[in-house]
Amino acid sequence: MAHLLSFTDTRPPRVPPVPPPALPPEPSLPPTESINACRKSALLVENDESLLHILRRSLADEGYAVRIAANSEEGLRLYRDLAPFNVVLIDYFVPQRNGVGIDLCAPLQTNGTALATAIREINPSQGMIIAAFAYANAGEVPRPLELMHTPLLIEIFKLQSLLAKIEVDRAIETLTSSELLRLQQFAEFRVRGLGRAARGRSWEDLLQEAELRTLIGAEATGKGRHWNKNVDFVLHLTGAMQSISNCWKRQFKEKEACFVSELLIQDAEGQEHSPLDKVASGHTAADQRLIEKDEEDRVLTIFKDDHEATQVLHGLLDGLKKNEIKSKYGLDEKQYVAAVKRIRVTLLGRRNGGERDGKHDR
């Protein structure tokens, strides 16, 4: 091979991390035509029988319909014919053709990374994992610069979390404009509802927190916030934002109470004093209530010329439900929906620096 490199095979013997269990033969794959009709599809490029068995089973357990290629040429052909796949899993040391050992085309390239690079060129956003079990950690795996951010599978038990990460990334890329706007505005109102408990956090912080907890909880339901794939991604994120903002509020209340009690000092006579007593303008509960009252008054003032919006606002502030507000103030569905819309648009407009006080369209 003209491009054979001095890639000395000093890697340790290739021992699969887990011995393959004695299982009955895999059922035959569905026909080519149906592979992309499945909900999730994977292309597995692996020639080692024992690894193939484990990886195929792991992918199938995660709900993937698996297409298999035994070498990089076949992998590329299948990719060209059947792409996109939800995930492409390539063995770092897969041969170029059946029966051919390691043959390299460029520095830091194996046939596995060459295939990954080719797929990256065809589809830069293709979710991909390179399996490099022969290495102890990612830092040891030589690979070209363009694959530095492609996830490496060093230990088989990490496959599940890598797959979950790819799924979340894919879900983000497929969100529509209206779904993204819904997420943004939902986060915006939730953060506003926190008032001082937001502690300077923005809607971006809340949304990112929800996503991170999803990514961290990708593998296990006990940690982070596991995304059940049967639940719409937008609904999942809004649910996460709801509980995170509730948690922030709770923590804020708990911390404030804790803060004052921890500051108490005992004098020589056993009398307790708080250093806050000497502070001219401390953050007392009364002060906080005043700030919150001011904020409520400010919102009501914005709508002082809009009778229906004011009625709806009073209802919402009192915690009434839609039907209760409609019946209390004699509003029909159209009036209620229009008033809520005016409230939303006006409050969001003020965030964007709009001067819309009293000028909202009716």
Added chain:
Amino acid sequence: MTDKKDYGDHLEKLMNQLADSVLGLSDDVICAETSDVGADPEQEAERTRLVLRQASKTLDNANERVSNLGHTINSNDWVRGKWGYRNRCIDCGSFVSFTTTTGDVQGDALERLCPESNQNEIRRLAASRE
């Protein structure tokens, strides 16, 4: 003090109901409302996507940087702390943390190769020679 009304809770209820109301809006209505606010719906949508991408990238960056130094962290063991998320190397116990606000990743795990990882490598090479 006679006024015992909890204004914070009332305001929270109002904003939370407005947040919920957003979820019921049709695609056309939410785009139209965004325009009414004076923003470009497409730009706002892409901005939101960028926010999501950034969080994912920061987590990737943190995971990659520590694993490139030979550290082994459990990607599900990130814990929320005062300064963003925090994790530790299973082998040597060194810490790493990151925050999405600035995208910063820091910690003693980034300052050195995992010593335990080196030991593992030495043991592995010795075993392969035998």
